[in-house]
Amino acid sequence: MQHFIEFRNVSFRYREDHPWVLKNVSFHIGSNEWLAIIGHNGSGKSTIAKLMNGLLLPQTGEIFVDGMPVNENTIWDVRKTVGMVFQNPDNQFVGTTVRDDVAFGMENHGLPREVMLKRIEESLQAVGMSEYERHEPHRLSGGQKQRVAIASVLAVSPELIILDEATAMLDPRGRREIMETIREVQRKRSLSLITITHDLNEVTQADRVIVMNEGETWMEGVPRDIFAQKDALQDIGLDTPFVTKLAAELSGAGLAMQREPLNHQELLEDLWTLHSKM
Numbered sequence: 606m607q608h609f610i611e612f613r614n615v616s617f618r619y620r621e622d623h624p625w626v627l628k629n630v631s632f633h634i635g636s637n638e639w640l641a642i643i644g645h646n647g648s649g650k651s652t653i654a655k656l657m658n659g660l661l662l663p664q665t666g667e668i669f670v671d672g673m674p675v676n677e678n679t680i681w682d683v684r685k686t687v688g689m690v691f692q693n694p695d696n697q698f699v700g701t702t703v704r705d706d707v708a709f710g711m712e713n714h715g716l717p718r719e720v721m722l723k724r725i726e727e728s729l730q731a732v733g734m735s736e737y738e739r740h741e742p743h744r745l746s747g748g749q750k751q752r753v754a755i756a757s758v759l760a761v762s763p764e765l766i767i768l769d770e771a772t773a774m775l776d777p778r779g780r781r782e783i784m785e786t787i788r789e790v791q792r793k794r795s796l797s798l799i800t801i802t803h804d805l806n807e808v809t810q811a812d813r814v815i816v817m818n819e820g821e822t823w824m825e826g827v828p829r830d831i832f833a834q835k836d837a838l839q840d841i842g843l844d845t846p847f848v849t850k851l852a853a854e855l856s857g858a859g860l861a862m863q864r865e866p867l868n869h870q871e872l873l874e875d876l877w878t879l880h881s882k883m
């Protein structure tokens with residue numbers, strides 16, 4: 606598999622007299638892969654995101670984006686390739702209308718006007734914000750601002766999208782809708798996707814999960830294997846999805862499943878299988 610992003614022994618600290626925030630971190634992401642990063646507050650997740658598009662540069666180790674080493678000379682190419690949406694949408698607005706704002710990200714890329722207009726329309730529609738095209742961004746609700754921030758990134762059409770708690774402000778339904786939209790775009794354009802989130806149900810849908818703990822990659826694997834480590838996760842302050850917990854309770858009561866169910870559908874299937882054997 607071709608590695609789209611690679612971290613090689615990356616260590617980072619914000620200042621020389623500060624402790625290391627990332628310690629010898631190595632991992633990679635394939636093209637078209639969805640990677641979820643989880644970990645306790647302060648474990649280094651957002652720092653990883655900022656290193657990926659050159660907002661920060663590591664003191665030791667190397668980072669490659671689509672084969673390019675990330676450094677001062679490549680930063681502008683890297684930023685065309687990596688689109689990022691952060692937790693706090695208020696810091697991300699520059700335009701006086703929603704439409705200007707979505708256009709802004711594209712302006713640096715020298716796209717023809719017709720292409721820009723089409724992309725504004727498509728990306729606002731994708732996040733359900735078409736009616737707000739002429740509105741002032743700062744008057745929108747938190748969730749609406751986040752949708753616009755996501756539309757701005759989609760419009761640029763990057764090859765990797767990083768969502769750093771970007772859906773945290775939405776209600777569960779809004780979050781599900783946005784994630785479905787992003788997944789659709791991801792499949793259509795074969796993007797890589799990194800989500801940093803505390804929403805465990807979302808994590809169960811990712812292709813692969815990295816668990817960060819105190820600046821180190823503590824565990825890496827498919828969601829089912831990660832959430833099977835319930836006790837170990839608890840030890841480092843992380844919860845497991847509701848269905849995982851329920852399955853453990855049922856298993857304690859004598860209803861042991863053959864696998865670790867990850868969602869309601871799987872849990873139901875497993876219960877039916879058990880039931881038919883009774």
Ligand SMILES: Nc1ncnc2c1ncn2[C@@H]1O[C@H](COP(=O)(O)OP(=O)(O)OP(=O)(O)O)[C@@H](O)[C@H]1O
Nearest residue numbers: 619620623626644645646647648649650651652653
């Ligand atoms: N600009 C900064 N200057 C100094 N220290 C910082 C800065 N930003 C983050 N840190 C520190 O670096 C560590 C890692 O922070 P980071 O934001 O990467 O964690 P995180 O996993 O994203 O946490 P959260 O879940 O709260 O978003 C923390 O100890 C934090 O206090």
Ligand SMILES: [Mg+2]
Nearest residue numbers: 650651652769
């Ligand atoms: Mg963070």
